[in-house]
Amino acid sequence: MALTDTAVRNAKPKAKPYKVTDSQGLYLLVNPKGSKLWRVKYRINGVERKLAIGAYPAITLAEARAARDAARKQLAHDIDPNAAKRQAKVEASIRANNSFSLVAGELIEKKAREGLAEPTLKKMRWFVKLLGTDFGKRPVSDITPQEILHELRKQEKRGKLETANLLRSFISRVFRFAVATARADRDPAQLLVGALITPKVKHFAAITDPAQLGGLLRAIDDYQGDPAVMHALRLTPHVFQRPGEIRQMEWAEVNFEKKVWTLPAAKMKMRQPHAVPLSSQALAILESMRQLTGKGKYVFPSVRTRDRSISENTINAALRRMGYSKDEMTAHGFRTTASSLLNESGKWNPDAIERALAHMVAGSVRRIYNQSAYWPERVAMAQWWSDHLFELRAGGNQCQPGSLQPQSH
Incomplete structure (x- = not known):
């Protein structure tokens, strides 16, 4: 006989727990201390099991029947209601930590x-x-x-x-x-995707006129400030690397004997290790800096603590103090300067230039090839470029890109 709300409400506790049955496996378990708990009895794979639904009166008779019916639907699809309940608890726990x-x-x-x-x-x-x-x-x-x-x-x-x-x-x-x-x-x-305004591509301001570049190099030579900033500023035109990579250069990455600076993949934008050939001019700058900071971790440490490198915008700030606005020249612009003038020279393989800039080349086979095949050319190109900068800095404003002969490979 089906239960009624009145029968559920009037069920009194006894000395021992007892059941008041409804239908289709639903029953109310009345405990000696007065608690009334809804349960559903069911069988799955020949084994009898019980599903706890909740306590009365928090769960009404109508709600208990609805839960029983939901469990029966699960059984019809070979789903164990208890297993589904446990899974729901796990998911609820996960979703509780989902801000x-x-x-x-x-x-x-x-x-x-x-x-x-x-x-x-x-x-x-x-x-x-x-x-x-x-x-x-x-x-x-x-x-x-x-x-x-x-x-x-x-x-x-x-x-x-x-x-x-x-x-x-x-x-x-x-x-x-x-x-x-x-x-x-x-x-x-x-x-x-597609709902936002697409920004116009912004290019880093860069000087690509040889005469103006010579003036900038002379201004860099005249710049006075923190030695780490001075040396980082002087090294930047020679090595083609991103400002963040230069400012975080570590002494452990520099091999003076092999004349190479090796950057680990973790520091590179493209997550590929990168080797930079160092010209004699670049080595001289680093040697000068080694006398000041060679016992520390960073080549260009912060003026506040040697445990950190110079700050992100240090080189740009130095350029501004030198009188170059952000529309004229940026630290990142030295890469554009080198790329433009090296390509204009016509003396170097474009792939070698791209590899020097640590640009990712399309195609895994071609990428692997570029990492090794162009090293001798990159070594010669690095020295040629530093020699060219020396000529421009010395006032060779008539010297056009390519007027110097590259050294033998």
Whole structure:
């Protein structure tokens, strides 16, 4: 006989636990201390089992019957209701730790353990901070594309178009990680591809006129300041590398005998190790610096502590003090200067130039070939380039790219 609400309410405790049955396996277990617990009895694979639904009156008779019916549907599909319940608890526990900032923090920590470069990790942390506390507290499973777009539009309104696009990409990475760790079902940021304004490609300002380059090199020679900054500024035109790679140069990476600077993959943008041939001029600059900082880790340590390198914008700040605006010359622009004038010279294989700049060459076979086949040419090119800079600095303004003969390979 089916239970009624009145019968459930009036069921009194006895000296021993007893059952008040409903139908289709549902019953109420009444305990001596007065608690009333809903249970469903079922069989799966020939074994009788019991499913705990909850306590009365928190769970009403109607709700208990609904839970029983749901369990019967699971059984109809060969699903054990108890196993499904345990799985649901696991998923609920996982989803309880699913705020955007927490998931993003786990992703960043994972990438740090995998060896991602510190500047990239720093930018990822900055993205989390940029999104703000309120967004960071939101469960990733609840965040909608509209919420994300609202945050991205804030950056667009400030004119930060590139930041908005990079931020969308970062948010997408966090959601893909959330999906992989069972805390989200989809990546809503992916739906916003094409929704943002595409920023115009910005090129780093660079001097490519030989006469103007000579003037810049003389200004660099006249620059006075912290020795680490002075030497880093003088080395930068010679080695074709990115400003971050130069400022974080370590003495352990420099081999004076072999005349090579070897950068590990973790420091490189393309995550490939890179060797830089050092001209006699570059070696002289480093030798001068070795007398000052050779016992420490960094070639160009911070003036505050030798445990850190000079700061990210140090070389650009020095250029500004020298009178060169950000529209005239940048630290990164020295790479453009070298690329332009070396290509204009017509003396060097374009692939050798690209390899010197540590640009990724398409195609794995060609990439492997470039890492070895062009080394002799790169060694000669590095010395030729430093000699050419010497001529321009000395006032050889009439000297055009290619007027000097490359040294024999």
